[in-house]
Amino acid sequence: MAVRHKLIERPRHEVWAVLADGERYGDWVVGTHRSWAQEGSWPEEGASIGYMVRLCGRTLSGHTRVRRCEPPAILELEVDSGRLGTARIALDLREWGGDTLVLLDEHPLRGPAGLLHNPVADALGQVRNRLMLSRLAKTVAAGCPRAEGAG
DSSP states (O other): OEEEEEEESSOHHHHHHHHTOGGGHHHHSTTEEEEEEEESSTTSTTOEEEEEEEETTEEEEEEEEEEEEETTTEEEEEEEOGGGOEEEEEEEEEEETTEEEEEEEEEEEESHHHHTOOHHHHHHHHHHHHHHHHHHHHHHHHHSOOOTTOO
C-alpha cells in the first residue's frame, strides 16, 4: 500500500479547487495525458471522468469514478485501467495552520495489479505518489498565487 503525505503551502480550499476540477486531473495525476467528463458532475459521488495515458508510443484509456466525496476534505476515487485492473486513490486534506496537509493512500483493488501487488510495486507506488503530490502542489500554486507577504 502506497501512502504518502505532503504539506502544500496553500489553504485547503485552493487545493480542493484543483481536485474538484475534473479537467485538471491530468495536471496532477502522473501518467495522465488528458481527461474529460463522462458521467455526473465531478466530484460528486458516482461521477466519472475518462482519461488517456500515453505509454511507450501507445495510447491507453480508462476512467475514474468518485466513490466518496466530502468537500473540502475527503476525495476517494476508483481508477479503472481496463485490463490492468482497478485501484483506490484516497485523498485526505487537513488544515495545517494556513496550509494543507495532504494524505494520499493508493492501492490496487482488482485485476492483475492487485494479484501482482508486492514490495517492489509498493516502492514504485511511493515514487509515483511522491511525484503526484509534488505535481498537485505545483498545480495549486500555479492556479492560485499566494498573496504578497503571506507565509
